[in-house]
Amino acid sequence: MPRPMSLTIALLCAALIGGLAQPAAAQDYPTRSITLVVPFPAGGGNDALARIVAEKMSRSLGQQVVVENRGGAGGTIATRAVAKSAPDGYTLVLSYTGTFAINPTLYPNAGYDPRKDFAPIGPIASLPSILVVHPSVPVRSTTELISYARANPGKVNYGFVPGTVGHISTEMFARTAGITLTNVPYKGNGNAIADLLGGHVQMMFLSVLPVTGNVRGGALRGLAVTSAARSRLVPDVPTISEAGLPGFSADIYYGLAAPAGTPRAIVERLNRDLRAAVAADDANQKLVSQGAVPLSSTPEEYVADIDADEKKWSALVKSLNLKFE
Numbered sequence: 001m002p003r004p005m006s007l008t009i010a011l012l013c014a015a016l017i018g019g020l021a022q023p024a025a026a027q028d029y030p031t032r033s034i035t036l037v038v039p040f041p042a043g044g045g046n047d048a049l050a051r052i053v054a055e056k057m058s059r060s061l062g063q064q065v066v067v068e069n070r071g072g073a074g075g076t077i078a079t080r081a082v083a084k085s086a087p088d089g090y091t092l093v094l095s096y097t098g099t100f101a102i103n104p105t106l107y108p109n110a111g112y113d114p115r116k117d118f119a120p121i122g123p124i125a126s127l128p129s130i131l132v133v134h135p136s137v138p139v140r141s142t143t144e145l146i147s148y149a150r151a152n153p154g155k156v157n158y159g160f161v162p163g164t165v166g167h168i169s170t171e172m173f174a175r176t177a178g179i180t181l182t183n184v185p186y187k188g189n190g191n192a193i194a195d196l197l198g199g200h201v202q203m204m205f206l207s208v209l210p211v212t213g214n215v216r217g218g219a220l221r222g223l224a225v226t227s228a229a230r231s232r233l234v235p236d237v238p239t240i241s242e243a244g245l246p247g248f249s250a251d252i253y254y255g256l257a258a259p260a261g262t263p264r265a266i267v268e269r270l271n272r273d274l275r276a277a278v279a280a281d282d283a284n285q286k287l288v289s290q291g292a293v294p295l296s297s298t299p300e301e302y303v304a305d306i307d308a309d310e311k312k313w314s315a316l317v318k319s320l321n322l323k324f325e
Contacts, residue, residue: 026265029089033064036256037082037093039075045207045290049124049254050094052286056277057270065092074163074324075099076110083117087261089270095120095257097313098165100306105314106163107324114310119262120302122271123255124278125292128227129169130237132211132220133203134196142224142243145203149179157182159192159201163324168316169205169226169250175319176245196220205250208233209291226250233291253295253309255302271299 038050047069054065070078075098082093093099100114112118131142137156139145149156160167162185174181184201186192193211195201197219208225212233215222224243225231240248256274258267275296277283287294297305 026089026263026269029263029266029269030061030063032090033066034061034089035091036065036067037078037091038067038069039071039078039093039099040069041071042069045127045209046094046096046254048290049127049287049292052283052290053124053256053274053277056280056283057273060273060276061269073107074103076103076107076112079103080111082257083112083259085259087119087259087263089258089262089266092121092256092258092270093118094124094254095306096254097252097309100257101253101309101313102163102165102168102317104310105317106322114306117260118257119260119267120299120306121256121258121267122274122299122302123253123295123297123305124274125287125294126227126251126253127290127292128208128225128231128251129166129205130208130211130215130225130231130234131173131203131205131223131240132196132215133223134199134201135218135221136199137202137221139223140221142238142240142245145223146177146179146244149174149177149181153180154182156203157184157201158203158205159184159186159196160204161186161189161192163322164189165250165252166205166207168313168320168322170203171320172250172316173205173240173245173248176248207252207291212291227293229293231291232288253305254292255295255306267299 036050036054038047040046050067054067058065079093079099082091085091104110139148158170158181160183196204208231211220214220215234222234222237224240225237226240278294278296284294
């Protein structure tokens with residue numbers, strides 16, 4: 001049935017206004033505060049990196065970037081929620097190796113695809129892990145640890161939180177080195193580290209910052225870091241490549257992402273402000289003090305980095321036959 005002319009004109013005007021609204025909104029962006037969702041509880045290394053860049057970006061954007069912590073299911077719950085948020089640039093997520101490279105394969109019901117459901121903005125930093133052992137283990141290098149494990153198959157145990165980067169890194173290390181380890185699962189790294197310090201478990205791969213003091217004080221022995229270069233926090237600890245496993249890498253990458261469909265102009269604006277935040281002297285020094293290696297790239301380059309990271313870790317998860325509900 002033909003519509004009355006007045007209604008037809010009104011609908012055409014509405015469509016035209018709707019088509020123009022997105023560029024206009026992007027041009028005026030931001031006009032209110034922005035929520036940066038960190039898919040983990042407050043107080044961890046993820047939270048610290050997010051707050052460093054949020055503070056700097058709040059100043060350059062002229063609107064507050066509010067960090068909101070939402071833990072659960074290894075970061076999957078909050079990441080999925082952001083994927084389903086309005087693509088208007090006002091809800092962002094801290095993207096990292098666990099949520100973007102591991103969880104989509106580890107959790108069959110993750111509910112999001114890092115390639116299809118997000119508009120990557122840019123990286124913040126990479127954070128190396130460190131291979132540590134309790135001093136009771138009679139080894140002082142990665143090579144000695146491998147030899148000891150080969151001579152004592154299954155007698156070297158490691159603590160881990162199932163599905164984490166530390167868990168998969170240890171299994172990758174064991175496979176690469178050709179050794180058999182016994183795993184001891186924990187619900188959280190806090191309890192695992194406590195048992196490691198008490199000698200109840202013998203080795204772990206951990207983010208470098210939380211155990212730097214223990215390594216420097218001798219409570220734990222640092223054997224190697226997973227980055228390409230040595231960490232400034234523990235410069236005397238060699239890289240895994242230097243320690244005898246060339247090519248081994250298990251760094252954790254952090255960045256920012258928005259829901260898919262976010263206007264290109266907004267993504268580019270956020271990328272510029274993020275890169276400026278990371279490059280700022282005070283923020284850069286804070287990142288380094290956390291043991292991080294600051295990173296900067298375009299959205300396109302970050303897309304490629306996420307893709308490469310996902311291919312690497314998803315292949316490892318599949319090879320280990322790991323799946324969580």
